[in-house]
Amino acid sequence: MQAIVLVGGEGTRLRPLTYGTPKPMVPIMNAPFLARTLERLHAAGIDDVILPAGYMPQAITEYFGDGSQLGMKITYVIEDVPLGTAGAVKNVEEYIRGPFFVLNGDVLTSLNLREMIAYHEEKKGLGALHLIKVEDPSAFGCVVHGENGRISNFVEKPKREEAPTDEINAGTYLLERAVLDMIPTGRNVSIERETFPKILAEGNALYAYTTDDYWIDVGRPQQYLDAHRHILSGEMPLQLEPGLTGQGNVQGMIIAPVHMDGDVLIEPGAEVGPNVVLGEGCRVGSGAKICDSVLWDHVIVGKGAQIEGAIIASGSSVGDGARVGRGTVVGHDMVIEANAVLAPGSRVGPVAPLAQAP
Ligand code: GDD
Ligand code: MG
Numbered sequence: 001m002q003a004i005v006l007v008g009g010e011g012t013r014l015r016p017l018t019y020g021t022p023k024p025m026v027p028i029m030n031a032p033f034l035a036r037t038l039e040r041l042h043a044a045g046i047d048d049v050i051l052p053a054g055y056m057p058q059a060i061t062e063y064f065g066d067g068s069q070l071g072m073k074i075t076y077v078i079e080d081v082p083l084g085t086a087g088a089v090k091n092v093e094e095y096i097r098g099p100f101f102v103l104n105g106d107v108l109t110s111l112n113l114r115e116m117i118a119y120h121e122e123k124k125g126l127g128a129l130h131l132i133k134v135e136d137p138s139a140f141g142c143v144v145h146g147e148n149g150r151i152s153n154f155v156e157k158p159k160r161e162e163a164p165t166d167e168i169n170a171g172t173y174l175l176e177r178a179v180l181d182m183i184p185t186g187r188n189v190s191i192e193r194e195t196f197p198k199i200l201a202e203g204n205a206l207y208a209y210t211t212d213d214y215w216i217d218v219g220r221p222q223q224y225l226d227a228h229r230h231i232l233s234g235e236m237p238l239q240l241e242p243g244l245t246g247q248g249n250v251q252g253m254i255i256a257p258v259h260m261d262g263d264v265l266i267e268p269g270a271e272v273g274p275n276v277v278l279g280e281g282c283r284v285g286s287g288a289k290i291c292d293s294v295l296w297d298h299v300i301v302g303k304g305a306q307i308e309g310a311i312i313a314s315g316s317s318v319g320d321g322a323r324v325g326r327g328t329v330v331g332h333d334m335v336i337e338a339n340a341v342l343a344p345g346s347r348v349g350p351v352a353p354l355a356q357a358p
Helices: 033-043 057-064 084-090 113-123 177-182 191-201 221-233
Strands: 002-006 048-053 073-078 100-104 107-109 127-133 141-145 151-156 167-175 206-210 215-217 258-260 276-278 289-291 293-295 306-308
Touching (some): 002 033, 033 100, 033 107, 048 057, 084 191, 141 206, 151 191, 191 206, 215 221, 221 293, 293 306
Parallel strands (some): 002 100, 127 206, 276 293
Antiparallel strands (some): 141 151
């Protein structure tokens, strides 16, 4: 079995984080999100992975190389212009030999891929789509199906009151190779808006595979923070290298759960937690308080600073006594002045993007 992981999106909803790091490389518990997805594929015995990329691809290729360190084979196909979620799949056609998985690159889930394969083999449709029930489907693609699972309709990003169902496309598909013949070449094609509806219109069957797994799309700041809270609480089972939690030079107070990488320094009188992740080389000054936040690598927090519900990218610093309000997102290498007050929901990033899609 092969898998295509879609990693070409620009991650606009995670800006300014994604000016410096493409969405698949955004860290989840201090490791790139894509590494978590690849681990999951590897655990399911799927080691032949194709990555259609386009936005800041070198950050991905440099980190994962040919995949041999993970015991996998990774093939990169770089798009000069974004081809869309189906166009990207069509563009890697030459590498696909049989039925294959397609995974959205920003979904964190406990879905069992082996069981999904068994479901697809039983249903014998042109494809099986993983669905999940959510409270508000308006940010997702609604998928309508009958009792036997056969899908009858797709409604992408409906208004909340117009959503036909609470079951949404969860971004994992298992497709027969024949699906590739139904995607046109040479232009941007959306699998959700164009290819899936076309498959139905031509009388072919797609089946819904609805599960109650843990599932979250980390493509927005609040969901990114939620995902960390869920991992820290154990709600989302995630295999972590043993011993990482609690390392570092802790002279201040830790309020569990907190996860930190090596070489972290927490000075006396500082208070870290609950629900905090600190990346490599972070420094927390005396008297500082941090809760419900994710700090990437080498973030310096000054004495007496207060950070609540924020995401701070690598290399940034928060000055002494500064206050960072809930929902704040700080990009790479930013400097927040001493005693500054950032209102909830602030975005602190470069005036001009550090990098743009080609
Ligand atoms: N290679 C490539 N090229 N990848 C792309 C492109 C492209 O042009 N456009 C998007 N992607 C990748 C993104 O990087 C992401 O991993 C995935 O395709 C989905 O794109 P998003 O932009 O994150 O889509 P969404 O979250 O708004 O909606 C999709 O996911 C929902 C579940 O999270 C849809 O599939 C919805 O139907 C679904 O409910
Ligand atoms: Mg998404």
